[in-house]
Amino acid sequence: MISSDRLQGTPVTAFGPEGDRRTRAALSRNAGMVLTETVVLMLAMQITSGFAPASALMPAAITLLVVRLMMGLVPGRGLHPHEIMRRSVAAVPIAAGICIMLPALQGETHHAVAIALFLLVALVLQYPARMVALALLHRAGLWTINAHVIADPDISPLIETFFRRNWRYGLMPDASRPASVALVADDALARPEALPASYAQVFVLADTPQLRISGLHAANAGGAIGLRVKHLRPGIGADWLKRAMDLAIAVPMMVIALPFIALAALAIWIVDPGPVFYAQPREGLNGRVLKVLKLRTMYRDAETRLQDLLQTDPAARAEWATHFKLKKDPRVLPFIGCFLRRSSIDELPQLLNVIMGGMSVVGPRPFPEYHLAAMRPEFRRKRCSVPPGITGLWQISERSQADIAQQEQLDAFYIDNRSVWLDLSILLRTLPAVILGRGAC
Secondary structure (H helix, E strand, O other): OOOHHHOOOOEOOOOHHHHHHHHHHHHHHHHHHHHHHHHHHHHHHHHOOOOOOHHHHHHHHHHHHHHHHHOOOOOOOOEOHHHHHHHHHHHHHHHHHHHHHHHHHOOOOOOHHHHHHHHHHHHHHHHHHHHHHHHHHHHOOOOOEEEEEEOOOOOHHHHHHHHHHOHHHOEEEOOOOOEOEEEEOOHHHHOHHHOOOOOOEEEEOOOEOOEOOOOOOHHHHOOEOOOOOOOOOOOOOHHHHHHHHHHHHHHHHHHHHHHHHHHHHHHHHHHOOOOOEEEEEEEOHHHOEEEEEEEOOEOOOHHHHHHHHHHHOHHHHHHHHHHOOOOOOOOEOOOHHHHHHHHOHHHOOHHHHHHHOOOEEEOOOOOOHHHHOOOOHHHHHHHOOOOOEEEOHHHHOOHHHOOHHHHHHHHHHHHHHOOHHHHHHHHHHHHHHHHHOOOOO
């Protein structure tokens, strides 16, 4: 393990030029986030001004801002995206309870509807406003703060790469510069004698969506990157809530998708006449066999084409052994096959699997048997503990670029940290992933 005295950089001190620069950056960063919150609240007040005067909405605006500050949403560094969403939504009923319920006890309810509408409008505006504010602060060099990674030499570069790529967490590892934050990947290093006392913050890192660090789940850390709190598990009604959300999404989506499915089926039949749908056996919840519905994107003699290529092309064999996918797959129908895969239209029939209860909208992808056979038996058992999904962390991050170890990591992170908030976060990030079509064909 890397001990603290082997770090190239040094902890930052509270005094001197570096301390002054850090203080100015923190003030500018916090002022920028508070300004963003204020602009959002003013805009929400303007939108809802026809329902109540500003004097009636101002207390609600101030209350919501204070609640968000107390919930750590300003600045909100070190929180996973789904945790930011959860806290943002949770702040609304808290603010509403203060601004509506207390006056209601005194019989003053004439502005209750306007206040509720104002809070909902503010909630809708806060997420895009936050994304814009973070981008501007990052460009100005004000959002991220430097951090030192203290970990085994083999995992330290991976942690550094993760936080550099995911700069919205607000931590930018650089051992060559002073830092007030230490990111620790081993519980033993969190002891005071192992770390310089001048670190203002020490995070014992939890696992991330793309990197298994210590086995500490993000759920245990309250949605943050590394806080110690008691273990969190889905509540008794979590399965029922997830099922209700699945039906609320899948039923209307199936109605909307039917014309697209019909057009895709016609295009497939024109390119390669024959059955346009197929039901592939996959491993479902508790190991039960699940017939996953898909639009056909390959030639009917796809397996023969694949075996011919693997026997004659060593590079293709190596690519297949690593990813179980090929960038130039001879089985895929020309144009229409790749288009359906990149757009994920070929998976729309799986909405029927969701409606029937065999799948969920969000969950680990139902891989073929040959793909699952490469995974560890204990992990396959863990994978079967939740229903497979149409989309998941694999879909919105690595997709076909992920090897077996990375796929296991993504699925394990989802299973260990699953919640309505994580599902909603994945759903919101699925559309950009589908539009960009990363690694889909």
